[in-house]
Amino acid sequence: MNTKNNQIKLNMVAVPATKGKMDDKFRSLIETIKKTTGFKLNFYEAATYDEAIESLVNGKAHIAWLGQSAFHKAVKKVELDSLAVPSGDDESIYRTVLITPHRTKISSPNDLKGKRLILTEKGSTSGDLIPRHILTQNGLNPDISTNFSKVIYAGSQKEAAIKIIKGEGDVAALSDVNLKEMLKNGILQKKDIKIIYESKPIPGAPIVCLKNLNTDVKEKLRKAILEAHKFGAVNGYGTHIEHYESPQEARLDFLKAYLKPQVGIKALAVSLGLLFLTILVSLHLKISPKVIFSSFSYFSDIIGRMMPPDFSDLWNLVISMVETIEIGFLGTVFAVLISIPISLMAAKNITKSKFLYYPAHLITTFFRAVPEFIIAMILVISVGFGALPGVLALGLHTMGFLSKFYAEEMEHVQIGPIEAIESTGANWFQKITYSILPQILPSFMGNTLYILDRNIRMATILGIVGAGGIGYRLQSAFRMFKYPEVSAIIIIIFVTIFIIDIISSKVRHSVK
Amino acid sequence: MVIVSKLKKVFPDGTVALDGISLKVEEGQFTVLLGPSGAGKTTLLRSINGLVKPSNGDVTVDGIKVIDENYRKIRTLVGMVFQHFNLVGNLSVIKNVLSGSLGTHQKWWSNLFLFPKSYRIRALDLLDRVGLLDKAYNRADELSGGEQQRVGIARAMMQEPKVLLADEPVASVDPTNSSNILSLLRDLCKEKKVTVLCCLHQVDLALQFSDRIIGFTNGKLIFNDKTSNLNRDSLRQIYDETSVEGMFFGSDMKTPDISHIQWKE
Numbered sequence: 001m002n003t004k005n006n007q008i009k010l011n012m013v014a015v016p017a018t019k020g021k022m023d024d025k026f027r028s029l030i031e032t033i034k035k036t037t038g039f040k041l042n043f044y045e046a047a048t049y050d051e052a053i054e055s056l057v058n059g060k061a062h063i064a065w066l067g068q069s070a071f072h073k074a075v076k077k078v079e080l081d082s083l084a085v086p087s088g089d090d091e092s093i094y095r096t097v098l099i100t101p102h103r104t105k106i107s108s109p110n111d112l113k114g115k116r117l118i119l120t121e122k123g124s125t126s127g128d129l130i131p132r133h134i135l136t137q138n139g140l141n142p143d144i145s146t147n148f149s150k151v152i153y154a155g156s157q158k159e160a161a162i163k164i165i166k167g168e169g170d171v172a173a174l175s176d177v178n179l180k181e182m183l184k185n186g187i188l189q190k191k192d193i194k195i196i197y198e199s200k201p202i203p204g205a206p207i208v209c210l211k212n213l214n215t216d217v218k219e220k221l222r223k224a225i226l227e228a229h230k231f232g233a234v235n236g237y238g239t240h241i242e243h244y245e246s247p248q249e250a251r252l253d254f255l256k257a258y259l260k261p262q263v264g265i266k267a268l269a270v271s272l273g274l275l276f277l278t279i280l281v282s283l284h285l286k287i288s289p290k291v292i293f294s295s296f297s298y299f300s301d302i303i304g305r306m307m308p309p310d311f312s313d314l315w316n317l318v319i320s321m322v323e324t325i326e327i328g329f330l331g332t333v334f335a336v337l338i339s340i341p342i343s344l345m346a347a348k349n350i351t352k353s354k355f356l357y358y359p360a361h362l363i364t365t366f367f368r369a370v371p372e373f374i375i376a377m378i379l380v381i382s383v384g385f386g387a388l389p390g391v392l393a394l395g396l397h398t399m400g401f402l403s404k405f406y407a408e409e410m411e412h413v414q415i416g417p418i419e420a421i422e423s424t425g426a427n428w429f430q431k432i433t434y435s436i437l438p439q440i441l442p443s444f445m446g447n448t449l450y451i452l453d454r455n456i457r458m459a460t461i462l463g464i465v466g467a468g469g470i471g472y473r474l475q476s477a478f479r480m481f482k483y484p485e486v487s488a489i490i491i492i493i494f495v496t497i498f499i500i501d502i503i504s505s506k507v508r509h510s511v512k
Numbered sequence: 513m514v515i516v517s518k519l520k521k522v523f524p525d526g527t528v529a530l531d532g533i534s535l536k537v538e539e540g541q542f543t544v545l546l547g548p549s550g551a552g553k554t555t556l557l558r559s560i561n562g563l564v565k566p567s568n569g570d571v572t573v574d575g576i577k578v579i580d581e582n583y584r585k586i587r588t589l590v591g592m593v594f595q596h597f598n599l600v601g602n603l604s605v606i607k608n609v610l611s612g613s614l615g616t617h618q619k620w621w622s623n624l625f626l627f628p629k630s631y632r633i634r635a636l637d638l639l640d641r642v643g644l645l646d647k648a649y650n651r652a653d654e655l656s657g658g659e660q661q662r663v664g665i666a667r668a669m670m671q672e673p674k675v676l677l678a679d680e681p682v683a684s685v686d687p688t689n690s691s692n693i694l695s696l697l698r699d700l701c702k703e704k705k706v707t708v709l710c711c712l713h714q715v716d717l718a719l720q721f722s723d724r725i726i727g728f729t730n731g732k733l734i735f736n737d738k739t740s741n742l743n744r745d746s747l748r749q750i751y752d753e754t755s756v757e758g759m760f761f762g763s764d765m766k767t768p769d770i771s772h773i774q775w776k777e
Contacts, residue, residue, distance in 0.1 A: 255637055258636050258645060260649060263624075
């Protein structure tokens with residue numbers, strides 16, 4: 001910087017991104033800066049990327065355009081301030097494209113293994129660093145010798161394109177800015193090449209200056225560049241530069257592109273859909289708040305008739321309750337006994353044959369699908385009233401659940417311990433007892449206890465279809481309009497289930 | 513600034529984790545707490561944001577005493593990075609980062625996972641800094657360990673803390689990632705002038721990244737000085753010799769061979 005004669009003299013350097021053409025690219029911008037600031041600004045293109053960095057380090061240049069890669073390299077060597085960043089339509093400053101000769105079978109980066117890769121110049125962003133990054137992301141790091149049979153540096157993008165036409169390589173990496181130019185002036189023909197990949201837009205590289213430049217000078221420069229578009233076309237390296245913006249603004253724009261709406265349209269649609277469905281279903285079933293409120297009077301009437309509870313036959317009621325608990329217990333034992341072999345057949349990692357797997361699944365699904373109520377009704381008709389149809393109905397229905405639970409637990413065990421036991425030469429049974437059983441035991445116990453708890457609760461109702469226990473008493477009390485006895489039975493059931501609930505949750509916690 | 517004075521912590525089972533420790537952590541410094549496991553590093557760290565209640569003595573952060581009434585205030589000032597990352601795996605990466613700002617964003621709609629735009633831009637900015645902008649909308653549990661810890665750091669920085677506590681931040685990360693993560697943590701904190709207190713058990717990493725080292729053993733302060741003043745003797749004191757011998761005990765022992773004995777079954 002030279003302030004003699006009151007005129008400030010500055011040098012601006014650019015990296016040779018398009019060799020010999022950088023002067024053209026920046027000419028109108030430079031002229032505008034000169035006019036608005038009154039500085040003497042000398043622009044020159046460096047011979048290499050490193051030379052451009054060097055001239056900033058030794059103070060020869062004060063301002064620079066370095067492209068992305070040299071910029072990142074330069075900030076490690078010299079303190080720089082970013083003056084402005086080019087901005088165009090949707091940030092599309094430039095993209096890296098991969099091209100191949102038109103007649104090859106290559107259609108995506110996945111087909112490139114073992115081919116000859118052409119890059120332009122070591123260290124160039126669009127012709128070396130970005131393509132390397134893209135290829136590495138596709139599992140084809142060019143530094144690993146097995147990925148490409150040859151990696152050629154052509155020297156320039158034009159040379160790289162010519163090598164593709166001549167068939168001296170299979171794929172070349174270019175910037176789309178250069179590609180368009182070459183297609184325009186006839187170096188390349190559209191019919192000769194194929195574009196197999198286009199990168200995301202690569203954000204424009206900033207115009208930078210030395211950090212220790214005079215603050216006033218820096219501000220004048222920044223203002224001149226940011227307002228250059230008001231004085232005619234601006235240009236620089238890239239296709240659609242409309243204007244330059246401050247680095248902060250550019251950063252914000254860059255980040256804004258990654259914003260997404262917070263409430264997903266899907267979530268909104270699902271919630272609205274559910275609301276609509278609820279209203280529709282209520283209308284179809286003719287359920288409205290009015291109907292619900294008017295039914296309260298009938299409800300309070302029956303409650304009134306049930307009071308006070310009649311415990312005169314308490315002893316017999318308790319015996320029926322005990323019978324109910326016994327039905328639930330036996331039903332569970334029955335279910336567990338059948339579930340163990342069936343779950344072994346239904347667990348994918350244990351069973352070895354499809355002829356076991358599919359029938360086992362069919363059986364469990366069937367008994368899960370048929371409610372115990374219906375099973376009990378059928379059994380009452382065939383084996384008669386009493387506890388037996390209750391036990392069988394509960395056993396069969398919950399077998400459907402338990403087998404599924406057990407099988408899923410077995411499928412989700414860790415493979416490591418099984419492999420370890422297998423590698424000791426243990427047999428099939430030993431494998432199950434030593435590696436699978438210990439892993440599933442806690443949840444096995446938990447699920448079984450849950451089913452026991454549930455079966456006792458279900459057994460109280462099963463009596464209604466004639467399958468024994470307190471449910472049978474409940475149903476006959478209803479039939480004979482003995483409402484006070486009904487309420488007594490309900491109280492007994494409630495107390496029993498309350499106690500069973502406490503015991504069952506305590507036991508389940510203790511096994512986990 | 514963090515001031516710890518005569519801090520003592522005795523756990524219910526009688527273990528003395530901290531035995532009357534006093535120290536001052538200078539603003540903007542990267543301080544590493546060094547010591548063998550069980551030395552009391554984690555307990556000290558956790559007593560700074562009130563996750564552990566001291567039995568005696570007290571801690572002040574930025575002039576505010578760490579006591580029950582001040583917990584919320586303290587916790588907005590103090591960020592934390594955990595050994596096991598502690599991300600919410602089912603939430604997206606960006607939501608995890610945004611959750612760092614819950615101490616200041618307390619509108620009712622924060623519970624619907626909604627955040628102001630300025631917050632979301634800041635979260636994206638931090639994610640870009642830690643190199644994970646492209647994964648902002650991935651589920652957090654899809655990320656590798658090293659990536660998850662970088663999200664953990666972004667979450668802590670989202671809080672704009674004055675003090676950052678890092679509890680073994682690289683213990684669950686592979687060695688090549690360890691120095692990347694520590695330098696990221698160091699650079700971000702230097703830039704935003706955040707005071708860092710970091711537990712580490714790797715001496716080499718502590719030497720490489722810290723401005724100051726505080727060495728402990730058995731709940732007592734052994735060393736508290738600039739990193740450059742740490743020498744072999746002080747290291748030996750921190751990792752006291754009995755425990756060093758213990759490490760080699762197994763290999764030196766000759767146990768009698770019983771494999772040839774004939775047993776009657």
